[in-house]
Amino acid sequence: RVFARIAGTGSHLPPRCLSNQALADQLAQDGIETSDAWIVERTGIRQRHFAEPDVTSSMLGAEAARRAIEAAGCQPQDIDLIICATSTPDMVFPSTACLIQRELGISGGPAFDVQAVCSGFIYALTLADAMIRTGAARKALVVGAEVFSRLLNFKDRTTCVLFGDGAGAVVLEAASEPGIVASALHADGRHADILCTPGAISGGQVLGDPFLRMEGQAVFKLAVSALDTTTAEVLAQAGRSVESVDWLILHQANIRIMQTAAKKLKLPMERVLVTVDRHGNTSAASIPLALDFGIREGRITRGQSLLLEGMGGGFTWGGVLIDY
Ligand code: ACO
Known part of the structure; x- marks a missing residue:
């Protein structure tokens, strides 16, 4: 029997990090009131990273993917499946997974996105596991990449303090023992x-x-x-x-x-x-x-x-x- 195991993981955060206080100061300029104390007490959040306007989910995802591939001790060419979970794709189409594939300099294996919002990575991991177990893939790259800051209404304090940008990735590989x-x-x-x-x-x-x-x-x-x-x-x-x-x-x-x-x-x-x-x-x-x-x-x-x-x-x- 074939199972899927985690061979390596990686992640990437855009460098711009905003503390609650820095975000509160920024919002105050538009007359929106919030505070570090409210955010920490209600959510546990102390800071978040925001991507610059020209940085996309595929860029964050590709960097996380490179780190996961390195941690797995393999090469991009070994990857035969890419699934990206995102609700903030670079474009309507093609998929962010295809853009990550291009960024990694590889081609040929299937690449597609799954859209299940915050459950997206669990959906993507489950799909990759199923494809490895049926023999459709042997080394899958599963990525979760988001620039949620693009969706935020900075005039709505009930949501804009909650979210951040970033990406994480896992290389799943076929193995004789689970794994998943x-x-x-x-x-x-x-x-x-x-x-x-x-x-x-x-x-x-x-x-x-x-x-x-x-x-x-x-x-x-x-x-x-x-x-x-x-x-x-x-x-x-x-x-x-x-x-x-x-x-x-x-x-x-x-x-x-x-x-x-x-x-x-x-x-x-x-x-x-x-x-x-x-x-x-x-x-x-x-x-x-x-x-x-x-x-x-x-x-x-x-x-x-x-x-x-x-x-x-x-x-x-x-x-x-x-x-x-
Ligand atoms: N700063 C200061 N005050 C605020 C802020 C803010 N950023 N946001 C809301 N308030 C005020 C409200 O206006 C309200 O004031 P009022 O009592 O005068 O009307 C008061 O704080 C309480 O607001 P509530 O909405 O009742 O606050 P609550 O304790 O429910 O916390 C929160 C809000 C943090 C959003 C909470 O409901 C929550 O965490 N929900 C789950 C959200 C979540 O997990 N979403 C993601 C899951 S899925 C996904 O990730 C996409």
């Missing part, structure tokens, strides 16, 4: 309107609101219950208990969501990887960014069991259990 042990994906389109960027291109214009909109409390409630059911589902698939999980790596949206999820699971916060303080919510990039930070800081080590879970617009959610 279990996974689950879900969506419920009935909740499409609580978290959306409804604008669409038509006749040379954007029709509808081009900015991100969110009903924060409705999203919060759905997120917590989605994480709870996903954990139970993925662990049951693998026949394992929550005690066997060394690291819970959740989509980094809000520290309070993570604390609530961990409390429900009776998992101490020491086993929950937190990077939301440093990165803000980077949507599809947040989980691979957190994973790469954990690995490079030496907190996540080979042989550990990792439970990755995401939730986001759609509404979408899912989880992947990995023996790293």
